[in-house]
Amino acid sequence: MNPDIKRERENATFNVETLTNILDGSPQKTKRRREIESLVLNDPDFWEDDPNFLSRSERYDQAVRKSAQMILKLREYGISDPDEIYCYKNCVHPNRAEPLDLHLGMFLPTLLNQATSEQMDRFFMPAWNLEIIGTYAQTEMGHGTHLRGLETTATYDPSTQEFVLNSPTISSIKWWPGGLGKTSNHAIVLAQLYTQGKCHGLHAFIVPIRDIKTHEPLPGIVVGDIGPKFGFNEIDNGFLKLENVRIPRENMLMKYAKVEPDGAYVKPPSSKLTYGTMVFIRSLIVGTSAKAVAKSSTIAIRYSTVRRQSEIRPGQPEPQILDYQTQQYKLFPVLAMAYAFTFVGQYMTQTYQRITGDINEGDFSELPELHALSAGLKAFTTWAANSAIEVCRMSCGGHGYSRSSALPDIYTEFTPSCTYEGENTVMMLQTARYLVKSYRLAKNGQQLSGIVSYLNDAGRGRVQPQTV
């Protein structure tokens, strides 16, 4: 042990383990997390070649091997709790996304939240057993966060009771979904629904894209990898072009909106339900921001205690970098941010689970607030975290630039979260729409509740600085 870092630990004024328990949620959760970590870390099946020294194709190959092992081991150990699966996955693929992320994080949750019981019977077990490997294809080459602008069409044909899916333009080609390029054989495709001559907006459809046995692309499907990116080296983010692809009526996710066999359209109770999976992911991203900042600050602060350079007082030995006030000013606000975002992440997960429970009971009243809060906090935390990681890298001097520091990887793996699942400025404007709407309601005498209740006073002209 380096003597400087040893001495730092001896000087602490609080019990580290107690704080770890608070961050995990309880001592039992800390214990269980460590059990799961040691399962992975002591398992030779997960040993790997250092990805820093591999090509992209080799990195993808290694990641698929580890993901396949991961699925087997999760079954073997009977790990089925989503939090525990997430923890296991994070140990298998530290600091990076993996080829089955979209299958586990979006395809399965979308089925759970938006499929009818008949659809669950058809799709869930094959997906659970990876006969079906799925992804979530929403973004198009020319259209991202503005969902009403998506161009992919699903036109209902009552004569065959099928939907015909098309990518009518180049800009409508699905672009970016993780695992779409080479890994998945199914995709949940978001497309504009046309039936009885009318467009009913965006709906989700389960589309087979590759043969389950041979993995060859199916007729009418043009699919592939979009090429190297800034980070995300382990993932085959893909493109998908649909050319008159026919799928049965039962492949539209119909828990809420429906198309009857004759083509009649039944509206969902809330138009926002189609985007439920995105809200789920946005809620998770808040916690991911916290993790990225926590990792970066751990690296930068530990290194700043063992790194000795320059001098504060002439003739004295080189001090620890962390003794410089400027270094503290760079790193301690980042450390504080890591804690703040961790607690906000815990709150978002609890709030998402509570409101989703209400939705399942038929109460949609808090859905708009959840939408606004998850959009805003996703943008706020990812923007701040993105800058904070860079501050940590810069505070490590030249060595922060080396891939051995892990900071470049943390940065490039995290940065896309500012644009995926909703570009941040657009997210902020969505939150603003809710805030302005709430303000106007308060102004008209309506009593607001929840996190915007502070606007009750603003609406009635009572928000003013008070005199001393």
Added chain:
Amino acid sequence: SSRPIVVDVNDLSSLVEVYKLRAAILVELAAKNIQQDMQRRKSEEDAWNNNAIDLVKASDAHCHYVVVKLFTDKLGEIGDTGVHSVLSTLALLYTLHGIALNSGDFLQAGLLSVPQMLQISVRIKDLLSQLRPNAVALVDAFNFTDRTLNSVLGRYDGNVYDNMYEWARRSPLNSTEVHKSFHKYLKPLRAKL
């Protein structure tokens, strides 16, 4: 009134209140600007686009308030004195640092005065010194294993330089003492010069 409200820069609940007022004022400002534009016969959509910067600022202030409030609320759940004390210091730093970075909003709205901003800047420096002895313990509490952190600089044992040297030695460029490019390009080039 243009005079600031009473704010104790050491009192978190008072600071949360200031963040709340800042958010409310910025939301109100954005909403009023949209309203004014609409009264000048602009469509609601154009009025919205014309005030998009204010709207993003309002959302940002709202989110900042939510973060500060949740951090402060969390402190109420922590019973251990040592942990409570160090997290309170962190929460205060986060809150004051946010005010310092967005001082224009707080000053413009009359929520804080210039002398208070100077007081905040001094207080931030106090908090940095206060946190210094606990910095490593605070990151240790995140409890990342060396394998999950995967960083030579962030190693738990702090033995950075010898491991960095070892890591560099594993670079594929070092698999042979003389790289093939020397024979392919540099040596023939030399012969031609």
